[in-house]
Amino acid sequence: MALRVYNTLTRRKEEFKTIEPGRVRMYVCGVTVYGPAHIGHGFMVLSFDIIRRYLTWLGYDVLHAQNFTDVDDKIIARAAEVGIEPIALANGYVDEWRRDITGLGVLPPTIEPRATEEIAGMLEMIAGLIARGLAYEAGGDVYFRVRAFEGYGKLSRRSLDDLLSGARVEIGEQKEDPLDFALWKAAKPGEVSWPSPWGPGRPGWHIECSTMSLTHLGGQLDIHGGGTDLIFPHHENEIAQSEAYLGQEPFARYWLHNEMVQLGGTKMSKSLGNLVTIRELLDRGPDDGQIYRFMVLTGHYRTPLTWSEESFEGARRGLERLRSGLRGRDATAARGDGGALAATLATAEGDFRAAMDDDFNTAGALAALFELVRAINRSRDEGVPAADLGAAQAKLAELAGVLGLQLESAGDTARDLAAAPFIELLLETRAELRKAKQFALSDQIRDRLKALGVEIEDGPQGSIWRIT
């Protein structure tokens, strides 16, 4: 079974084949850093983090570039409001962004280019487009000549006539055609700017992604990702610039787009102001980043995610249940055999992979993991040998890790190692007390340990404990 991905360009699922064997070049449009990131951005980075992790697990060497747009109209406007330099404002939100996505457990991209550090490459590309007759200078601005690029509209499935009705020309712009878009914008007096052959100015929004993917990923891409709201005009324009400049197509073999997060019936966005920031989410609890990831996993990246406290709480409980599979790793007396468990293990991994191979069907992958959890828990109750149980638990943790879920609590790995023998001692003592029907004392031990963050659960094979 091979991986199949939904390609926005063709509007169908296609078998995934890389340009270079074993290597994936993936460029994902990042964010404009002029405000705090919200959970819609979180959905985007989580979606592509999961895709990246899965590709890596399949054995691909994944080059993952994700940019920061750190100069544009909104940044300049916001900086003026706050009274600081645009670059300083952008820097602050870049730092905040990195903290936020770390809190979501997202792997840092391989390459994180910033627009302001790539000006030279953009100038070269713009000059090249002018030389090819696909762009022109007008009053210090440079525009892309849309009608000179034959394939314009192929990603968003729009005709030039459709576009014309919605096109608009800002005052002061000297476009040849309303459809043309800016590659370079002349600086207004006092604005942050870079020197160029056409006078001081700054890059247009779209050119940065074309340049950075060319510079850092070497031209043609395997995957180009981003939110659906970027299909038009951003990605359409990137295609025009890149294919015109490179003289080859496709710019990207697979265009992957995540849907939008909904809040209160409409899209969550900065301009509408109806948003929950990632910071707010993470500040609520140390585990809320993982819970949000679980919530994302229960749906699909191409289906809108509706945020509600109710579904978030459902995700919290679901994640807890998934984690129940890792409880009581060493508490099993050898009894029974692990044959059934081993069989489920193989089935579950196969189901997991089949689901993920089908355009990253994470909900289906989770279902396979729950199947495994149930088998593990049943086996633990039955008293399967520790080695069989451990193998199944290791596989569960591995597959969950492919989705970016950390099932072991921090305490399972490091913090409690030193305390473990003492906790075991207390459990043995308590077992004696219970045998002697000294329930007041045994309950006291349970309560006191719980207050210290150690939860005891009595089961048919003895008691197990875990750090909460």
Place this chain on the structure above:
RNA sequence: GGCGCCGUAGCCAAGUGGUAAGGCAGAGGUCUGCAAAACCUCCACCAGGGGUUCGAGUCCCCUCGGCGCCUCCA
């Protein structure tokens, strides 16, 4: 208006044409000194109406409802 997406149980949600995964919540049961957890069992006329087909949640058309994009957007 143009280009698209979606409508599956109280909630979230998957679903290659062959009588519906999974999670949460709920009901009953097992285990247990108690608690918690776990385990077992139960819980869907797939928005509505036509059509194609031996057979449709799945394909086609229409209606109703929700959403996105149409040069700020993840």
